[in-house]
Each structure stands twice: as structure tokens, then as C-alpha cells.
Amino acid sequence: MASIAYTTRLETVLSDADEINRAHSKLRTGVAGRQYGLGALNRAVVVMCVSAWEAYVEEVTKECLVLLKPSAPPLGTWPALNASARSQIGRFNNPNVDNTQNLVRDCLGLDNITLAWRWPHNPPEKAKERLKEAIKLRHEIAHGVTPRPIIHNQQYAGRLPDFFRKLGEATDKALTEYLAKEMSVSTGW
Numbered sequence: 219m220a221s222i223a224y225t226t227r228l229e230t231v232l233s234d235a236d237e238i239n240r241a242h243s244k245l246r247t248g249v250a251g252r253q254y255g256l257g258a259l260n261r262a263v264v265v266m267c268v269s270a271w272e273a274y275v276e277e278v279t280k281e282c283l284v285l286l287k288p289s290a291p292p293l294g295t296w297p298a299l300n301a302s303a304r305s306q307i308g309r310f311n312n313p314n315v316d317n318t319q320n321l322v323r324d325c326l327g328l329d330n331i332t333l334a335w336r337w338p339h340n341p342p343e344k345a346k347e348r349l350k351e352a353i354k355l356r357h358e359i360a361h362g363v364t365p366r367p368i369i370h371n372q373q374y375a376g377r378l379p380d381f382f383r384k385l386g387e388a389t390d391k392a393l394t395e396y397l398a399k400e401m402s403v404s405t406g407w
Contacts, residue, residue, distance in 0.1 A: 219407045221390045223277035228386045231270030232379040235263045239376050260369035261359045267378045268356040271349075272313040274386055279307055279325050282393055285403050286326075299325075314353045315346045326393070327400070334392030337384050345388070348381055 220229075242259045283303055287296050303325035310321055315332060322331040335345035358367045369375050390407055397403040 220387070221278050221281055221393070221405065221407050223274050223281050224386050224390055227277045228270050228274035228382065231266055231273060232382055235266040235270070235379045238263050238266065239371070239379070242371055242375070256371070257366065257368065260371050260375040261355075261367065263375040263378055264352060264355045264369060265359055267382050268313065268352055271352075271382050271385065272310070275313050275318050275321065275389075276307050276310055278389065278393065279303065279321060282326050282397060282405075285397060285405060286401060312353070315349055318349075322393075326396070328393065328396045331389060331392055335385060335388045337388060340384070345385060349385065352378065352381075 238259050242256055245256055245259075280303075283300055287300070288294060306321055306324055310317060319330060319332050322328050332342050332346055335342045355367055355369065394405045394407050397405055
């Protein structure tokens with residue numbers, strides 16, 4: 219089972235990126251090679267995927283904070299933690315490796331979420347590099363660099379939504395394990 223943040227934020231926006239990729243496939247000319255006039259669709263996929271990741275990280279952090287709230291008074295330090303975390307989430311506008319790691323550490327206490335970003339044929343270092351590349355491309359696209367970045371459909375944009383799904387799954391799993399082991403809180407995911 220996945221977090222609410224995964225299903226309502228990450229998966230919802232990534233399904234839009236999948237839809238763009240399907241539209242790209244339907245617009246192909248049938249001729250091998252670069253498909254001129256479709257590059258904006260590939261760039262849109264990058265922007266959508268990074269946006270989905272940012273929304274997911276913000277929401278999964280909020281979701282975990284709610285789980286950490288004591289069920290009855292006294293609330294102890296939770297109100298201060300919640301206020302501080304919500305302030306940091308409000309300033310979270312670049313979901314790069316360092317900012318994501320810092321947000322999770324500062325708000326939830328999990329020291330290094332990036333160590334959990336692993337799945338078959340993808341160690342954490344590779345996941346971090348892939349996230350760095352997506353963030354770099356997103357910034358170039360959003361800030362209008364010239365020449366526009368060339369993003370290949372099948373080699374990059376077509377695979378990017380699945381990368382972010384796996385990153386979200388690994389993050390959900392790590393948070394579930396951390397909250398259960400260190401905080402004695404069940405996520406129910």
C-alpha cells in the first residue's frame with residue numbers, strides 16, 4: 219500500500235506525464251530519428267515529473283507529521299515541531315537531493331532518506347544522479363535557457379515517470395520503516 223501523498227500527488231501528476239508521452243507517440247511521423255516539432259512535449263514531461271516529486275515530498279512530510287501527533291494531550295513539543303516543519307515545507311521550492319534530504323531530516327528526524335533510494339539495478343548514488351539531472355533540466359526549461367534543452371523521448375522522457383514512481387516507492391518504504399522502528403508509529407501504508 220502507498221502513502222496518500224503517493225497516490226494523490228505523485229501518481230496523479232505522473233499520470234499526466236504518461237498522457238503526454240502517449241500523445242507524443244501518436245504524433246510521431248513513423249520516420250526513424252528525431253521528431254521535429256515534438257520537443258516541447260518531452261520538456262513538458264520533465265517539468266511535470268519534477269513538479270510531481272516536489273508535491274509528493276511536501277505532502278508525504280505533512281502526512282508523517284500528522285502521524286507523529288500525540289493522540290491526546292499533553293502534546294509536548296509536537297506543536298513547535300509541526301509549526302517549524304510547516305514553515306520549512308512552505309519554503310521548499312526546489313526538490314533537489316540536498317533539499318529533500320534536509321526537509322525529511324529536519325521535519326521528521328530521518329537522517330539520510332537518500333540511502334533508501336535503491337531498487338534492482340539502481341543504487342542510491344544512481345538515483346541521486348538521475349534526480350540531479352531531472353532537476354537541472356527542469357531549471358533549464360523553466361528559466362528559458364537558449365538553446366532549449368533537447369530531451370529524447372524514448373531514452374529519457376518516456377522513462378522519467380517510472381523513475382519518479384520508484385523514487386516515491388522507496389521513500390514511502392523508508393518512511394514507513396523509520397516511523398515504525400524509531401517512533402513506534404504505524405503508517406498503515
